[in-house]
Amino acid sequence: MKLTFLGAAGTVTGSKHLLDCDGTRILFDCGLFQGLKKLRQRNWSPFPVDVGSIDAIVLTHAHIDHSGYLPVLVREGYSGPIYCTEATADLAAILLPDSGRIHEEDAKYANRKGFSRHAPAKPLCTEADARRTLQLLERVPFDRPFPIGGAEVRFRRAGHILGAASAAIELGGQRLLFSGDVGRQHDLLLEPPEPPMEADWIVMESTYGDRLHDTSDPLAALELVVERAIAKRGTLIIPSFAVGRAQAMLYCLYRLFQDYGTPKVPVFVDSPMSTSVTRIYRRNKFDHKLSSSECTAAFGIAQFVSSVGESKKLSANKKCKVIISASGMVTAGRVLHHLKAFLGDAANTVLLPSYQAPGTRGAALAAGADALKIHGRYFAVKAEVEKIDLFSAHADQEGLLTWLGQAPAPPRRIFLVHGEPQAADTLRVKIGERFGHEVHVPDHLETVELS
Numbered sequence: 058m059k060l061t062f063l064g065a066a067g068t069v070t071g072s073k074h075l076l077d078c079d080g081t082r083i084l085f086d087c088g089l090f091q092g093l094k095k096l097r098q099r100n101w102s103p104f105p106v107d108v109g110s111i112d113a114i115v116l117t118h119a120h121i122d123h124s125g126y127l128p129v130l131v132r133e134g135y136s137g138p139i140y141c142t143e144a145t146a147d148l149a150a151i152l153l154p155d156s157g158r159i160h161e162e163d164a165k166y167a168n169r170k171g172f173s174r175h176a177p178a179k180p181l182c183t184e185a186d187a188r189r190t191l192q193l194l195e196r197v198p199f200d201r202p203f204p205i206g207g208a209e210v211r212f213r214r215a216g217h218i219l220g221a222a223s224a225a226i227e228l229g230g231q232r233l234l235f236s237g238d239v240g241r242q243h244d245l246l247l248e249p250p251e252p253p254m255e256a257d258w259i260v261m262e263s264t265y266g267d268r269l270h271d272t273s274d275p276l277a278a279l280e281l282v283v284e285r286a287i288a289k290r291g292t293l294i295i296p297s298f299a300v301g302r303a304q305a306m307l308y309c310l311y312r313l314f315q316d317y318g319t320p321k322v323p324v325f326v327d328s329p330m331s332t333s334v335t336r337i338y339r340r341n342k343f344d345h346k347l348s349s350s351e352c353t354a355a356f357g358i359a360q361f362v363s364s365v366g367e368s369k370k371l372s373a374n375k376k377c378k379v380i381i382s383a384s385g386m387v388t389a390g391r392v393l394h395h396l397k398a399f400l401g402d403a404a405n406t407v408l409l410p411s412y413q414a415p416g417t418r419g420a421a422l423a424a425g426a427d428a429l430k431i432h433g434r435y436f437a438v439k440a441e442v443e444k445i446d447l448f449s450a451h452a453d454q455e456g457l458l459t460w461l462g463q464a465p466a467p468p469r470r471i472f473l474v475h476g477e478p479q480a481a482d483t484l485r486v487k488i489g490e491r492f493g494h495e496v497h498v499p500d501h502l503e504t505v506e507l508s
C-alpha cells in the first residue's frame with residue numbers, strides 16, 4: 058500500500074492524498090492551493106497521475122482548500138464517484154460554483170488588464186465544470202461504512218464545519234485514518250470531534266500545531282464590543298466567512314439579546330452566500346447543536362438582504378444596527394460597499410471575528426491602518442476597529458493532542474499534513490513527547506510505503 062502527498066504537505070492548502078493498494082486508487086480530498094503565488098502556481102501544473110486511473114474520491118469537507126480542485130479533475134476527465142456527507146454536498150453545491158465563477162472573473166480581469174502570459178487567459182476551471190462535479194457527489198451518512206472496490210470507508214464527525222468528517226478506511230488488512238480538519242472540543246454550534254477510530258496509520262492535520270487558542274468566553278467578549286457599538290448609536294459591521302462564522306455571529310447576537318440584556322437592534326445579513334449557508338444549517342439539523350426551534354429563533358433575529366438595491370439602501374441607512382457581511386477577510390463582496398459608507402464615522406464599529414491573512418484588507422484594519430484602499434480609492438478609517446479571535450474552527454495544539462490521545466490503540470505511524478513547517482514540526486515533537494508515537498512530516502509529492 059502506497060500513500061502520496063499531492064498537497065497540503067508543508068502548507069495548509071491544496072489537500073490531496075492519494076492511496077494506492079492492489080489496483081485500487083482513492084484520492085482523499087481534492088483541494089485548491091491558495092495564498093502565496095508559488096503555491097497557487099501548483100494549481101496549474103499537470104495532475105501527477107492519470108485522472109482516469111482514480112477509482113473514487115473521498116471528500117472530508119467543503120472548504121475550497123479541500124474541494125476546490127475537484128472541478129479541474131472533472132474537466133480533465135474524472136467521472137467516478139465523490140463520496141461526502143450530506144451537509145458537505147449541500148455546502149459544495151454553493152461553494153464550488155462560486156469558486157468557478159471567481160476563476161472565470163479572474164481570467165476576464167487578467168485579459169482586460171493584459172497581465173496574463175497566456176492570450177487569452179483561461180480560467181483554472183469554470184462554473185460549468187463545478188456544476189458537472191456536483192453531479193458526481195455521492196452522499197453518505199456519518200458512521201455508515203461504504204465500499205470502494207475492496208476497501209471499506211467510514212465518515213466520523215470532525216467538528217470543524219457543518220458536515221466535516223474524518224475518513225477511516227480499511228483496505229488490504231490495513232487501517233488508515235484521515236483526520237480531515239479537526240474542530241474544537243467546545244464549539245458554540247458544533248459537537249466536538251469524535252475520537253479517532255483504531256488505525257495503523259493516521260494522516261493528521263497540524264494547522265495550529267504550534268499554537269494554543271485563547272479560551273476566553275466568546276459571548277462575554279462579544280457582549281463588550283456589541284454594547285459599546287450600540288451605545289454609540291452607530292453601525293456595527295461584522296465581516297464574516299459565510300460558512301460557520303456568519304451563523305455563529307447570529308447565534309451569539311441572539312444569545313446576547315436573549316440572555317445578556319444587550320439592547321436589541323436591527324440585524325442584517327448582507328451576503329447571499331451566508332444566507333444560503335444559513336438555510337443549510339436549518340436543513341441539516343442533526344449536524345449541529347441547535348434544535349429546530351433554536352435555529353428559528355437564532356437565525357430569525359436577522360433580516361436577510363438579497364438584492365443589490367436593498368444592499369445599497371442598507372449602506373445609506375444611518376440608523377443603529379448590525380450588518381453581518383462577507384467576505385471574512387474583507388477581500389471582496391458586499392462588505393466593501395458598507396465599509397466605504399461607514400468607515401469614515403467614529404460612531405461606527407468594525408468587528409473582525411476571524412483570522413486575517415497577511416496582505417488582506419482585514420489584516421490592514423486589524424493592524425490599525427488609518428486608511429483602506431477599496432475599489433481604487435482610499436477611505437479614512439475613523440470607525441472603531443475591534444478584533445475577537447475566539448471563533449477558530451480548528452483545534453489548537455492541545456485540542457489535536459486531546460483528539461489523538463482518544464485513539465483506542467497507538468498507530469504505527471502518524472503523518473502530519475495541513476500545517477506550515479513550524480506548526481507541523483512543533484506538533485511532531487509534542488506527539489513524540491506525550492505519546493511516543495512515530496511521526497513523519499511528509500514533503501510535497503512524497504510517496505510513503507505502508508506495510
Ligand SMILES: [Zn+2]
Pocket residue numbers: 118120123217238
Ligand atoms: Zn477546513
